[in-house]
Amino acid sequence: MKNNKIFNILLTIFVFSFVIWLGGTVFRTTIAYNLFQFGTTMELKPTYTNVERMNTIYLFSTTSLITGICYGFAVISGMILFIKLRSSFKQRGWLFMVFVIFIFIIPMQTYFIYLDYQLAIAVYFKEILDFYHPDIQKYFVQQFKDITISSVRSLLLLSSFTFILYLIWRPLDKNKDRHL
Numbered sequence: 001m002k003n004n005k006i007f008n009i010l011l012t013i014f015v016f017s018f019v020i021w022l023g024g025t026v027f028r029t030t031i032a033y034n035l036f037q038f039g040t041t042m043e044l045k046p047t048y049t050n051v052e053r054m055n056t057i058y059l060f061s062t063t064s065l066i067t068g069i070c071y072g073f074a075v076i077s078g079m080i081l082f083i084k085l086r087s088s089f090k091q092r093g094w095l096f097m098v099f100v101i102f103i104f105i106i107p108m109q110t111y112f113i114y115l116d117y118q119l120a121i122a123v124y125f126k127e128i129l130d131f132y133h134p135d136i137q138k139y140f141v142q143q144f145k146d147i148t149i150s151s152v153r154s155l156l157l158l159s160s161f162t163f164i165l166y167l168i169w170r171p172l173d174k175n176k177d178r179h180l
Contacts, residue, residue, distance in 0.1 A: 007084065010077045017074035022160050024067035028060055029153070032144055042145045053131040057140060061123045064116035071109060078102055093172025101163045108152055115139050 035056055036042045044053075082099050089096040122128050122135035130136070143149050 007081070010081050010084075014074055014077040014081055017070040017072075017077065018160075020070040021067050021074055022157075022164075024063055024070065025157065025160075028063050028067065029157070031056055031063075032060055032140070036144060042150075044141075050129075050131050054129060057119070057123055057131065057136060060140065061116070061120040064113075065120060068113045068116060071113065075106060091174045092170070093174070094166045094170040097172070098163055098166045101159050101166070105156055105159055105163075108156055112143070112153065112156075115143060 035044055035048065035053060037045050082095075082102070085095060089099070116139075119136070119139035122133070122139060126135065128135060143153070
């Protein structure tokens, strides 16, 4: 299995896409939280103008398209890889744990991609220029002000990092050979 060229290509696509998605998600989260003051409630920083806030929204929307596409490639290539590797789950417990984490991340991340897509439509096709427009509030601000959605977003990031750590450390591996 490990010398198969198709397997290596799929693994390369998966790793490349997953890394771009994860790095892009961390970047997007950082620029989004830059608009808010931290405290018991997420309030907007009063020092930013509408233009500055909308520039952040444009940057967030543009990078969401890149990360969304990369996540799609990661899901498709990852599912094919896991199907090919399912016979190894018993010998390599870490691979099964990675698969379970990956499956649990997909539904919520798909929902966030949907919200990002709706935000991109509002910004680029409807050409909304006001930060306080209902679409911007619904598809951007509520994602970060709502404690439940914000917590789920944080848990998805932590799960993704756990996913990577399992790939690196490979716990519950019964096989002495450390290669796939």
